[in-house]
Structures are given as C-alpha cells and as structure tokens.
Amino acid sequence: MAQKPSQNFQQNSDVTIAGAGVAGLALAAALGHALKPNFRVTVCDAALSREPAADDRVSAIATGARRLLETLGVWQRLKGPVQPIREMVITDSRLDDVVRPVFLAFEKNEDPNEPIAHMVENRDLLVALRTSAQESGVVFEASAIEGFESGIESVEVLLANDTALNSRLLVAADGGRSKLRAQAGIKTVSWDYKQSGIVATIGHARDHEGRAEEHFLPAGPFAILPLAGKRSSIVWTESIEEAARLVALPPADFHTELERRFGLKLGEIEVLSKPKAFPLGFTIARKFAGDRLALIGDAAHVIHPIAGQGLNLGIRDVAALAECIADTARLGLDPGAPEALSRYERWRRFDTLGMSFATDGLNRLFSNNSGALKVLRDVGMGLVDRMPPLKEFFVKEAAGLTGEVPKLLRGEAL
Amino acid sequence: MASLDTKPQSTVDPEEVARFAAMADEWWDPRGKMRPLHKFNPVRLAYIRDHACGLFQRDPKSLDCMKGIRILDVGCGGGILSEPLARLGADVVGIDPAPENAATARVHAEKNGLNIDYRAATAEKLADDGEQFDIVLAMEVLEHVSDVGLFVRRCAEMVKPSGFMIAATLNRTVKSFALAIVGAEYVLRWLPVGTHDWRKFVTPDELEIAMKAAGLEVTDETGVIYNPLNDEWRKSDDMDVNYMLLAQKRFVVA
Numbered sequence A: 001m002a003q004k005p006s007q008n009f010q011q012n013s014d015v016t017i018a019g020a021g022v023a024g025l026a027l028a029a030a031l032g033h034a035l036k037p038n039f040r041v042t043v044c045d046a047a048l049s050r051e052p053a054a055d056d057r058v059s060a061i062a063t064g065a066r067r068l069l070e071t072l073g074v075w076q077r078l079k080g081p082v083q084p085i086r087e088m089v090i091t092d093s094r095l096d097d098v099v100r101p102v103f104l105a106f107e108k109n110e111d112p113n114e115p116i117a118h119m120v121e122n123r124d125l126l127v128a129l130r131t132s133a134q135e136s137g138v139v140f141e142a143s144a145i146e147g148f149e150s151g152i153e154s155v156e157v158l159l160a161n162d163t164a165l166n167s168r169l170l171v172a173a174d175g176g177r178s179k180l181r182a183q184a185g186i187k188t189v190s191w192d193y194k195q196s197g198i199v200a201t202i203g204h205a206r207d208h209e210g211r212a213e214e215h216f217l218p219a220g221p222f223a224i225l226p227l228a229g230k231r232s233s234i235v236w237t238e239s240i241e242e243a244a245r246l247v248a249l250p251p252a253d254f255h256t257e258l259e260r261r262f263g264l265k266l267g268e269i270e271v272l273s274k275p276k277a278f279p280l281g282f283t284i285a286r287k288f289a290g291d292r293l294a295l296i297g298d299a300a301h302v303i304h305p306i307a308g309q310g311l312n313l314g315i316r317d318v319a320a321l322a323e324c325i326a327d328t329a330r331l332g333l334d335p336g337a338p339e340a341l342s343r344y345e346r347w348r349r350f351d352t353l354g355m356s357f358a359t360d361g362l363n364r365l366f367s368n369n370s371g372a373l374k375v376l377r378d379v380g381m382g383l384v385d386r387m388p389p390l391k392e393f394f395v396k397e398a399a400g401l402t403g404e405v406p407k408l409l410r411g412e413a414l
Numbered sequence B: 001m002a003s004l005d006t007k008p009q010s011t012v013d014p015e016e017v018a019r020f021a022a023m024a025d026e027w028w029d030p031r032g033k034m035r036p037l038h039k040f041n042p043v044r045l046a047y048i049r050d051h052a053c054g055l056f057q058r059d060p061k062s063l064d065c066m067k068g069i070r071i072l073d074v075g076c077g078g079g080i081l082s083e084p085l086a087r088l089g090a091d092v093v094g095i096d097p098a099p100e101n102a103a104t105a106r107v108h109a110e111k112n113g114l115n116i117d118y119r120a121a122t123a124e125k126l127a128d129d130g131e132q133f134d135i136v137l138a139m140e141v142l143e144h145v146s147d148v149g150l151f152v153r154r155c156a157e158m159v160k161p162s163g164f165m166i167a168a169t170l171n172r173t174v175k176s177f178a179l180a181i182v183g184a185e186y187v188l189r190w191l192p193v194g195t196h197d198w199r200k201f202v203t204p205d206e207l208e209i210a211m212k213a214a215g216l217e218v219t220d221e222t223g224v225i226y227n228p229l230n231d232e233w234r235k236s237d238d239m240d241v242n243y244m245l246l247a248q249k250r251f252v253v254a
Helices: A022-035 A063-071 A122-135 A179-183 A240-248 A251-262 A309-329 A338-366 A371-386 A388-399 B014-022 B035-055 B082-087 B099-111 B123-128 B148-157 B174-187 B204-213
Strands: A013-018 A041-044 A058-062 A083-085 A087-092 A102-105 A117-121 A139-141 A145-150 A155-159 A164-172 A188-204 A211-217 A220-227 A231-239 A269-271 A276-285 A293-295 B070-074 B091-095 B117-119 B133-139 B159-170 B216-227 B232-236 B242-249
Touching: A013 A022, A013 A155, A022 A041, A022 A063, A022 A122, A022 A309, A041 A164, A058 A063, A058 A122, A058 A220, A058 A309, A063 A117, A063 A309, A083 A220, A117 A122, A117 A220, A122 A139, A145 A164, A145 A179, A164 A179, A179 A293, A188 A220, A188 A240, A188 A251, A231 A240, A231 A251, A240 A251, A240 A276, A251 A269, A293 A338, A309 A338, A338 B035, B035 B082, B035 B133, B035 B159, B035 B216, B035 B232, B035 B242, B070 B082, B070 B123, B082 B091, B082 B099, B091 B099, B091 B123, B099 B117, B123 B148, B133 B148, B148 B159, B148 B204, B159 B204, B159 B216, B204 B216, B204 B242
Parallel strands: A013 A041, A013 A164, A041 A139, A087 A211, A164 A293, B070 B091, B070 B133, B091 B117, B133 B159
Antiparallel strands: A058 A117, A083 A117, A087 A102, A145 A155, A155 A164, A188 A231, A188 A269, A188 A276, A211 A220, A220 A231, B159 B242, B216 B232, B216 B242
C-alpha cells in the first residue's frame, strides 16, 4: 500500500503466508494478481529451495476450484495430463451382492457441458502455482517461520534464516499439524474414524470414459477416480488393522482382494503403484482466525478424503480470504484488523462445518452393515434421486457452489 | 498550540468537543470504545471511493485510486476516516476543533508513514482562509454542530466547482430515537450515554434544503442499516436512521 517507510512501523510485507502448498501459493497468486503492484505478499517455506517433489498424489479439482485456477492463469499452465470426470456413479452395496444398484449418478454439472471435476497431479499444480505467484510479484522466502508476535497494528514474523518480516497479516497455510496454529493457542476438534484409506494407482484394459465411481461397501467408501490414459486412482476405506494387513499382502493376494471390489468392468487390472494406507480423521480448528492471523487449507481443517474435498475446501478458503483482503485493502483499510478477519471466519466456518459433517455423516451412514440402516439409506438415496432440487443441491455442494460464493470460485477476477 | 474556537459565529458546541476529547486515546483500538465507528468505516469509505472514482474517472480497484484528490475531513477525530483515504493516495486535510484529537491523529499517521495535514481548526476557519477541495466530507458531524445551515454553507464554499460534498448523519425519526439513542447508547452500550442529542438530528429534507441554500445540489442519497446477522453495516433504501447524502456544486449560468 502507499505507505512511506517510517522507523516505527516499517512494514516489509502486507501479507505473509506460511507454507508453499496448494492453498498458500494459490492465496499468494490471487493477492498478487488482484493487488499488484502496491501490495506486498511473501510466501515462506523451506521447501521453496527445491522443485516440488514428484510423487503420485493426484487431486480431484471441483468446478469452483478450477474456475479460481483459470482466473489466475494457473490452469492454462498445467504441464501434465488433466483428466476430466464427466460422470459420477455412487452405489451402495454389500460385497457379495450380484448386482450393484445405482442410486445416484452425478452426471450433470450446472452447465451440462462442464465436467464435474478434473483429476490433476499435485506436482503439476504446485509448479504452475509457483510460476503464477512469482509472475504477479509475490516474494518467495525459502525459510520456515520460527515464530511470530501479534501487535495491535502489525505482526512481527521471524524466519529460521533470521529475516524479520513486519506484516499486516500472517496466514497459516502450514498444513494439518500447523505450527502457527499451535503457537497462536488455537485448539482443534478431532474425530478419529479408526479407518484408513488405501491409495493406489490402477491400470486397466478398457477406457474409463471419464467416469468416477464411489461404492459404499460395508467397510466404508471405495472410490475410483479416472486418471489420464487407462489408469485410475483408488481410495479404499478399511479398518486401520485391515488396511495395514492388505497393503502388506504379497502383490498377487492384494490384486485378488482389489479385484473383488474393483470388478472387471474395465477389463484386466494391474496395480501400478505401491499401495499405501493413510489413517482417516477429521480435524477442524476451533477458530479460523486469531490476532493478525488467518488459517487456511489443512491448517484450518483436515477432512475425510471421501470425495476429494480437502484440496477443494482449501481453495474455497483461499477465494474467501483473498476477497476479504482485497476488499479491505481497496478501502485503504488494514487487512489484518479484526473486521476483515471476522468476515473471513464467518464466511468459511459454516461451509466447512457443513461439508465436514456432510462427508462425516455420509461415511458413518455407509460404513455400517446393519440391515435397518441399509433400508434407511436406500430409501434416503432414492428420495434424493427423485427430488430434483435436493439432488441439485448435492451436485452443487459437491462442486463447491453453494452459499454466498466468492468471486474467484465463480470465475470472476477480484 | 491551536485553541478552541469559541467565537459567537462558530458552529462548534464546546460541550460536544470536550466529550470527544476525553475519548481521543481510544480512537485506534478496533475492539475499544470506537468499535462502532470502525464497523461503520467500510460502508462510508466505499461510498466516498466509488463516487470519487466515478466522478474523477478512476479505477476503484487500484490501491492508489484517490491519488491527488484533495479531501477535507471535517471532524476527523483520531483520523479513522482520513488515514484510509490517504492510504488510497488522497491529499487529506483533517480538521477537528479538539486539539487532542488532531494531535492523536497526527501521531498515529506519522507512526504509519502517512502524510496527512491534521489541524486543530474549524470548518469556518478554513473557509475564511479560502481553502478549496475536490471533496468535503462531513461524516457523523452534522448531529454535533449547533447551526446546520451555517455549517453546510461554510463547507460548500470550500467545494471546488468540479467537486462534491458528502454528509453522513442521523435522521430525526421515532425509529432513530429508538435505535440510535435507546438502542445504541442505553441497551447495546455501543456509545457512551449522551453521545448524541436526538433533538439535533437532521432529516434528509432539512439537509437538502440547507445544501440547496448553500449552492449545492443533492445528486445521490442512501440509507445505511446495520445487519445483526453478519455484524456489518450496509447501504439500504431505508433512510430512517443513518443516511448519507452526496451534493455537487450547482452549475450557475451567469
């Protein structure tokens, strides 16, 4: 902002972001694009000293998140393959049922020509986000944040490399075990599902034609997400013990277990990556903001990856916070003052709680073998399918389009 | 040091001045006594910015959209309105009859590296000196002056031919008595009891008449209402309690 340096309050960054993951970088790029050249944004993360690691992780980018990425020019920059999900099939079935009934098929977006989501490799996303952020004038500090002290008018941020940054606002985008959140004394609420998600990449003989499937098996959801080429990514829910046993099986035995669930609709299957099991939990911060501090992404919430909503929720945080900061700065006001932060918090908490409880509820409802519950969910899903407004609501919610939607999620520039 | 202007021709009410001077140090705590004003700030700043950008053809998204626009903030208090305008690039003169307020505002602006010309002075004084501004702001001050007609006339003298004046104040209605006096002062305790004297509130009609008499033409008006659900103020058609008026210099054909 148009401030002249003074000895008392010399600010060398308007907004400082801890963490160069998807949420942190997307916020930096959004602010850089909207407010350049008179607004200083710094991203701090030791990981910025090297290229993003090549791992197998992929994410399902929902429509809202994609629009934000397109608006920031990130989407156009993705180097690797992008697989659209054109259709989504959800079924509830016992393992030994001969026919799997289809209760809900999310094949339509609000625009029928738009895919429901796109599968993108995380690494490609990070590379594109870094470029976009830097192009918009964002400063990278390849160093972790050691600590911070919030004052009435600014926050003093100390980096591991001894740099001190005086900022209006500090943003914690430092992940599920956020150091900044802990330092601010913001407590979390957690649920433990006593379940793990087994993640693996599967090759198959036939084309998936862009179809995602989610089967609610007795042990929990089993999701198949289409990847570019004749490949799919699976998220397979089991109890923690069973998941540990399964991933330790000899490949031939694992293959057999997988085939019982994956089926042979897509022809012969092949396990392309070493299966890994991740314990499933749900953590939400009691507050999304503190004194001159805002939490985004996994620092604010880690949800069950049942519908690939973790990254999308993080992007929705980004869109809301970026709009709060831009609106405030454009009035000449202080983006780290309580007013701006409470707007962000109000905006995001309802959505996050709604989504968390929705996925939590879905998982609990479906991870149960009781006959009564099965009847209930059959009836429930059937009802949803027969009532277009409700179905539309679920489709939109899955696409991240309900509530007062931040501009970036609607594909509008800030 | 400037002294209080207590000449008979003045529109300043000394009792009012003393009351705000006592509150001077608390101006800048967003959770403190001035919280209501901090909460009110975004809606009035947006109104000023958007009209200024419309009239002077600026991009309201640019962080220096008010660059070079000369603004007078009458009754600037601790500078809660002056500072954001200066941060957007405006050349701001902030005046307050209470020297403590001008001093508080000056210290704070300097700490933040903002260049604002704060003076312990009255609008009459600046008008006497022949000062001219693109925008003259009388935000939440009309309800504290003793002679609204005279005050508006002196403010209007300082508006450049291409410029405008914005006034924000409280309407004199049963509703405003219930909300602004009973509600804000006695029930919610947003403001100290006695901050406002309902009898001094000005109706939009009275203000428009005063503006016309001063050679200004009201070209925009809006109500401002509080939304308790999201704890925010926003523009509204309802002008029964808080409202803002924008008046441009009337084009005089000789």
